[in-house]
Amino acid sequence: MSQSQSTREENTSNAHPATPHNAQQRKAAMQKPAGGIISPEELAIRWLKQPYPPTPQQSAVISAPPQGSYIVVAGAGAGKTETMAARVVWLVANGFVLPEHVLGLTFTRKAANELGQRIRGRLETLARSGFRDQLQADDPRHEALRNISPAVSTYDSYAGNIVGEYGLLAPVEPSGRIISDAEKWMITRQLLIDHDRELTTSRSMNRMIEFIHTLSEEMDNHLADLKDVRGETEALIDTFQQVEHGVGKPLSLKAYELRDANQERLDLLPWIPKYWERLKELDVRTFGQQMTLAAKLASEHPIVGQSQRERFRVVMLDEYQDTSHAQRVLLRSLFGDGQDDELAVTAVGDPMQAIYGFRGATSSNLGNFEADFPFRGQPAQKLELTTSWRNPASVLDLANVVSSRTLGNNRTVSELKPREGADDGDIQVAFFDEEDQELEWLTDQLQQRWESFKKRKEAAAVSGEKIDPFSAAVLVRKNKEALPIFELLRAKGVPVELTGGAGLLDIPEVADVYATLRALVDPEDDPAMLRLLTGPRFNLAARDLQILARRAQQLQRRAKGDTDPGEMNQAADSTATSTGAEDPWIHNPAYEELKSLESPLREQLLDAIPNPADATVGLADAIADFADAEEQGMSPQGTRAIAELSRELGHLRRNCLTKPLPDLIADIEDMIGIRTEVLTRWHRNPDDSIGTSHLDKFAEIVQDFSRLVGSNASALVDYLRAAHEHDAGLEPGEVEAKTDTVQILTVHRSKGLEWDIVAVPYAHRKNFYDAEAPGITIDRWISKAELLPSSLRGDAETEGEPGGYPIYDISHAEKSVDLTNAAEAFRAQLLATEAQESERLFYVGITRTERVLLVSGAAYRPGNDTALDPSLNLVLLKNRITDARAPLPGASVHTWSDLGRTPSKKDAARVEKGKATEIDHYLYPTAEQLTAREDYAATRHTSAAEEQASWPQPAPLASRPGAAEGASMVVDALGAATTGDPASQSTANQDMLTRQWDEETRLLIQEHQQRTLTAVEVPLDPMLTATQAVAMNQDPEQFARRRRRPIPMQPQPYAKRGTAFHNWVEQHYNQAMLFDEDEMPGASDATLQDPQLEELKNKFLGSEWAQRTPESVEGSYLVNIGGFVFNGRMDAVFHEGDDPAAGWLVVDWKTGQMPTGRDMRNAELQLAAYRLAWAKILSRQLGVEVPVDNVRTAFFYVRTQHTHYVQDLPNEEELIARLGLDKS
Template sequence: MKISPAEIAAALKKIDNGVNAPTDEQILVISSPLEPAVVVAGAGSGKTETMSARVLWLVINGYVKPDQILGLTFTRKAAGELAIRIRTRLRQLMNSDLVSPELAKEIENNLDVTVLTYHSYAARVLSEHAIRIGIDADATPIGEAAAWQIASDAVNNFESLSAPLISAPSTVIDDVMLLSKLIAEHGCSVADVRIEMERIISALTALPGKDTKEIRDIYQAFKERSAILPIVARIDEHRKSRGLLTFDDQMSLAAELSQLFPDIGVSERAKFKVVLLDEYQDTSQSQLTLLSNLFGFDKTTGAAIATGHPVTAVGDPFQSIYGWRGASADTLDSFPAYFPGVSPRYSLSSSWRNDHVILDLANNVISYINDRTRLRDQKRVEVAELKARANAGLGELACGVFETKSLEAQGIAEYFEKLWFDPKRAAKLEKDRSSFAVLVRNRKQIPDIESALRTLRIPVEVVGVGGLVHVPEVADVIATLKVLAFPDKGSALMRLLTGPRFAIGAKDIAALGEFSRKRAASEKRDSRALVKLIEAGNPSSAENDDIFMGSIVDALDEIESAESTAFSKEGYARLVRAAREFRTLRSRVGTSITDLIIDIERAQHLDVEVLVRDGVAHGRRHLDRFLDEAAKYQRTGGSLSQFLNWLEAATSEEGGLKSGSVDVRRDVVQILTIHGAKGAEWDVVAVPGLAKGQFPVEGKRVDNWLKDEGQIPFSLRGDADQLPKFRIENVMDMKGAKAERIRFDDECKDKHLDEEFRLGYVAFTRAKTHLLCTTSWWRDGEKPVPPSALLEQVLTIANANPKAAKFLTDISEHPLDENNPNLAKPKSEIWPRDPLGDMRTIFNESVSQVVSAKSFERAQLVGEISKLPSEPASWARDAIALLDEIARSRNPQVVFLPQRLSVSTLLTLQSDPSEL
């Protein structure tokens, strides 16, 4: 007699009170037959617990042993959590009254359920069989930074372009990397891409009529793609011949092996009787190919496995947000094509995460997306309406439409302030306190929001490389690195000179500019002489440091040769100090990148400043994370200038360069992109920037192979059936070609817009109890920007739930100004800025308290300290120790000199006594 999921849960609850009875939907999944199946799991529906319960049910009922189960997911964190959950439940099961001593012993000997990431599993298959295709798979795969470095070197050193490139080098590098990835991902070749482009070009040029801009744009995109395809071929050959495989290379090669050698599938099916695939909607084409070849089809016969191997795919099509990485929202719908069999479809729709009003919003977005896809007659897997857990609260849905972006950031900070400093929250242990996050669509929103939170004394963590570069202390380090590496980075120098460290005023900046112009004019005359020397065939008489043009960075380096009377006395002294500091740091450029960053921190006292600002616990957080990223890049062997270029790429990349899943913290407000937030949850979440055209994003980010040089022809992709088709064969003339191009573009835009709404769904469902959605009328342009369709969804639910809604502004109120106040009335500040900024008032109050404090004799002070609680007493003792140290440093030190001194020692004594 089979033991039911409910009986297993009841037995485990006696051991662990945190175990809940499974819902009816979960019972169907847990006890489903051994056959291919799809589980459509909504956000927060408990899929991890359901998968672990499925393993228990299979093991206790004797279907499989634990070591015959394979679980795959996307991140190491998720794989670790699932493995721990399964092993914990198995150990608890061993101690329950359901398990016989014999079975308990058998479970104990087979606790190791194999739970891996998709890439780790591909690497395992590749390592066991790579020799069969002559690949060295023993080396550790290179990271994205190293892959970018290889592409950068190839682009900058490639000399055989078939046509001049219009795009900037950084864009070409991105296109080369994407083409390389997609060609490997979809199992095609550079030649295949070229042949398909030639087919389209031949068809277009054969059409009667005059070509239009739409058609000329196709020609230009194809011309650029053709020019960079040889670079793609070169870097692919370079990487594979040297064993420098990326994770994507490993996946595509493993898929190729599974296709070529049927015995690999036979072996894997014998090893793993049951397969669980997590986050299935995010799987790419090469992952699907690998898994289908191993567990969907018997490649020895080419036919589907007769009974269907027990593969359970769990996913949510509305959380498919990685289309730009090769995933598709239609993956769940196409499951039977990859894993033939009965393939029943189950649902998990009870949310264990979100309160009622947040679920109402999620369901509203789901309904909106379903309506959009139905209008286009597209058949998609539909997620059942999410249902709240039994003890779910009402929740709070807050929204606001502010005048400007800065006021929007301030509104978010003030909303968080009340919840963050709530006495009830403060009274709890840190592990029990509510967590907070701001999820942005565009990283440019981060600085304003971070600054607003810091102003209210709320600790902040910016997550991800792309966001990290906007943090003030990291931005200062990067600006310094640019000044050291590039003599033309005047804007970076201005950030440092006008910042709080040097605080150079307008008059002195103008004087420095004038000195730079005079110097450049002089150098221009010198350069003409240099050119004449070269033309005369006598370049050896030119000085090594002759240059054709000057720069403000070089001008600062020679500031001591300038007329000091052109500057203020203090300004000139600061500029000289800055020049000497940069000169000293420039002498360290030959060291490692990480050592140089540490030198910059010390020279600018950033390590001290951040500790003063944020305290010992949080102060160095961002600097340390930046050092970690620099260390990772350093291992690629790249130079300082290449590191800075890589940072530019990390900042501009659509969803950020790949990174691990975020660790949710309760001691800081975390700011990160929505892409980076997937898989995590917080109690309080803010989603800013819900403006038309900005979220959902419209325009240039749309995947369209007819105009995006980094895309391969859609017809070559494994998911071609799910993508728009350019039907050139149905076109009779150029007028028809133009109409077909416009239709194709519109389909691409619609597909992109679907993903943007799914991104909104992901953002909203990260919140457990409080969700704040905001925008502002005035963004960066000259015209007001109305709220987006996503915010309209929020307002619909807020208006329908007045008890759960909170309006931070009058939503119906349109901007009174006809012009952008940020442009018409730019914000004015005193320059140089006050180094303390908004903290000046608090600082002055603290100084006043110190100045007016009662003085004590030392013995009396020690007595007063003894009356204080332990923590303030500790602070007081530290203060006394610091005061004693300062006093000792001010007292003259007696140095006993030897009877005899060498000449060099006497010279050192005169020039720098501290050295002795």
């Protein structure tokens, strides 16, 4: 067993259920071995040759009796994957089970791959160890170790197997295809368009789609049917009506709001069966529907459970705290309820890592396991894993402080302990006055550590010393929090990546393309027009924008036949600004997009947009019909700007809107010159520039969306807007920890991953809230029609299951106040429940680190006058670090502001009466702190009032590369402008204008040269795939042109066929090929009935490779070659022999013809990169240098069944030279 108990994510194979053996075979396999029981320690040291034996806790789990039910509570980084794999190996080695009778379930493909590889790898090691030599000839373990095929899969994949095998019992069509979120969104949108006359709601298209998807998913997760939802909703409405009739007067406004939400659910409920019927017509289903079908099949048809229990005798359930109610019913019906006392069922989970309630997970499942899976009339046995192999000692100390506060007296797991020899760690916590200060400090910390790493790397290159790669992550609560940090890190020259959906549409260059697309599709989209008009290209002044707005209002009145000839003249002289947003703005998308801006600027912008209550004419209409703009008072610069923008939008609208979506996006990029701007953008360290990678990522998303039936520009805009509004991001797939970059992602996305350096910013009380946090809106279903009534949830609190989800009970209400009081009590209970999940989320964040932990917050956010307290958990961390009675090694408080929320009069009166709560003890300010807060707020308010709103809005441009230099120029110019000397002011303005023209001229000339010169030069991104490197070597000019302006290629049948074949091979090797909830559909959908694909499959099945077991299938890699980060996937990696550092073979499947000559030599360079990548991966995993010659490579040409082994591949230096990377 590895001392580090590494939880690294590897891409390995897993298996679908195997053919069941008969009862006699199973009984023979389950008998006690003649030679006595092999202990976990003997198995690890003697037979598996592991350097360390398991800990006593691990040994207890591994050697638990072969029949029984066990709940293993495993803390963060406690080596659960290794322990689960070791238990399976122990059961097989002792003859208690055959590998094909083992079922392992987890949530992600990545986790399934890792568990499957560990089980197979350990069993293969056991088979090669000489273990079989001591067995009798007829011992079934001989066959067990020759045919190693445990079934390791995801919960969703296993549910799909159940539906596929038993679906006709329901009856449902077993072959229904699973769809992605994007395709689901498109199907629902088309449904609403087809039935638009039946729409009687004021909800927008996107909000209707949200209603249908959310309620349908809630019903799936909790196995609620339409009849129950309708009945419960009608009962609630009846109660409201009875109370109103009983009191004889109108209810309170709050009571009406609650009643109306239920009425809306009832009115819109008929759309749910319409949606289901449409999915059925298309023979598709969602993951939620598939899980529901599987749960119903298991609970309503006993033959399903009987068959599965015959097939699987050992069941391992991973991350059980994240299972939904439907998954609980499925697993309990199949393997629980005491139906088979010979089963061995082991669930592993951590109550402190239950953070997916918003996705339907029910954290109470972990506590209910003991009753759901009894053994011989007794509750399941509970075991623990509490040694963390990941975290430093001081980090664990802080994590225990958080968990003790969250779990309280209901602690179901002991405190975590550090591994023997663990370092203390490097911990800093901080709370600042202003968020800007917090982010500056945080990014400075990361910059310093990155620069330190580069110096150590340079020294290691000279000395030959081996150093660990740079590994860092910033974990945010919400995707929208990622962009400011990204911009600051990029400005400081730190390589940074937005990972897992964090803020792609907010990246400046992508936001410009997105805004142009929105303006094309919807001329009334004023926020998009504002983005274009006030951005760096046009930089329209505030006064010009107000004049343009008045023009839009004039056109609006003209459309209504109510015009005033003098209104534009009045508008030209007007300098009035709005004093605030009226009611029509409250739920308007424009206000939502602008509300984060500072108050004076926000009011100026809102004044420039037509009132949403009656606007049918937008700013786009105004710029298209404003020939006399200069006569109406607009500046010459403003007049030229709106004329240019009008011309561009007109050209795109006339000539490009009907083009394929990828071509439309390429035309937009070309028209606004955004790629040229990005490629020529100043960067402090060009080697760390990410170039056009975000534009490329956006283009890929558009390409994927364009494959969907019915996709067009309008649908694309709606889809992107929905993703942006719901903070869902756009990055598909599972997240992997990477090196040599700072990854920014949400805490939810980080679960299961680890980094050397971890930062958790924005740790204020609104983000990580507690049960008494003010201003937290937790209404849930009582005011949201799309959510399931709480009484219908599978985890609802009952007498049999206390501590479940709170229920809104108004069955005994007689007065209006009873309804309101019940709602307030429900909200308080719900806030307490959700606050626990928020606290657990904080715990997950701080336990991702292997060495450095930075946790910070700030009292004031930009544009917000309300101060925030630090989160309760941040205060707990600070208190523990500053506890002089027990100093915490390696931990310090960088700074701690006295600022925070000023208590309300109600809170102050309560505390004065001696009714302070436990949380008040930590967060209620002292008299000195109150004075400091009042003084700072007054000073801050005065300073803000004296400032004029800057235009255009400086953030996020203020943090762009080169901003400091630009700001200095502006300050100099402003200094000249305020001297009162017209001459100096004119000179300064002229100098600035001259510099601006010089820069624009330089860029235009450079762009023209790039288009006309034979040689095309573009800066290379530091991240390449092997295919890109080979393409660059093969045709550098064509590669450069495509990198400068990627033009999507027309999808070809052979390309789709190749993708489909690779997916099928992965399935053949028993890797579940599933779409994650946020993945877009792949290219394989259109090739399912391709006869040539079937021929390729048959050819493969007849080859030697179909019978071999790979160590890795579609394994991802990320390695540094010649200063470039190569990333991608290798089709398959095989291993021969007992030496883990030798005997490796990388095979690449080829569905086309075998090339010759120069083409073959170029293709072989791809294998050279794979070979080098695998050698580097092995070196990192084994801790020793693995020679690249220990890895062989081959192409397998499927059509001819020919394996082409490639000899004499270049080493790393030769490969760098061959690819020209030494000249890049």
